[in-house]
Amino acid sequence: xxxxxxxxxxxxxxxxxxxxxxxxxxxxxxxxxxxxxxxxxxxxxxxxxxxxxxxxxxxxxxxxxxxxxxxxxxxxxxxxxxxxx
Amino acid sequence: xxxxxxxxxxxxxxxxxxxxxxxxxxxxxxxxxxxxxxxxxxxxxxxxxxxxxxxxxxxxxxxxxxxxxxxxxxxxxxxxxxxxxxxxxxxxxxxxxxxxxxxxxx
Numbered sequence: 001x002x003x004x005x006x007x008x009x010x011x012x013x014x015x016x017x018x019x020x021x022x023x024x025x026x027x028x029x030x031x032x033x034x035x036x037x038x039x040x041x042x043x044x045x046x047x048x049x050x051x052x053x054x055x056x057x058x059x060x061x062x063x064x065x066x067x068x069x070x071x072x073x074x075x076x077x078x079x080x081x082x083x084x085x
Numbered sequence: 086x087x088x089x090x091x092x093x094x095x096x097x098x099x100x101x102x103x104x105x106x107x108x109x110x111x112x113x114x115x116x117x118x119x120x121x122x123x124x125x126x127x128x129x130x131x132x133x134x135x136x137x138x139x140x141x142x143x144x145x146x147x148x149x150x151x152x153x154x155x156x157x158x159x160x161x162x163x164x165x166x167x168x169x170x171x172x173x174x175x176x177x178x179x180x181x182x183x184x185x186x187x188x189x190x191x
Binding site: 045046047050051070071072078082 | 152153164165166167170171174175178
């Protein structure tokens, strides 16, 4: 079973300098959701942003240990815009 | 993937401004995610749909083509946008119309 902190650490390794929140939304340790705000996302399509987050977790997604990871991804600019609307 | 299949997928994805690979067709969506994707896209323009259920080669082929594991899959202006979650999120952020208008990156 993975915990939220483990997932957060893998994402942070892959995307240094990002802000990462991970939440276990079923309480069963295999369905998570994450919000990631990363400077690496600037100018990237959402699908590319998601693939950057999935990449370091591929092995656990493939094995099924991590069954689902719902993502919300933002560049710092997108995140700022969201906060002010 | 055969060159023929790749060429066919390239042709399909470039054929219209909005292309939706879905289960079923616009009149009879066979899956809730496909139906929802269609609902979000239709107000933005003509949606060209490709029914993956009627063609097993396309059903697997599109997943290999985009390296994305699920259906539906959405292409806007020839660019792969993602699946239903991403579409929903773009809609909620009010970015979907801009995308169709070519005003923001997919």
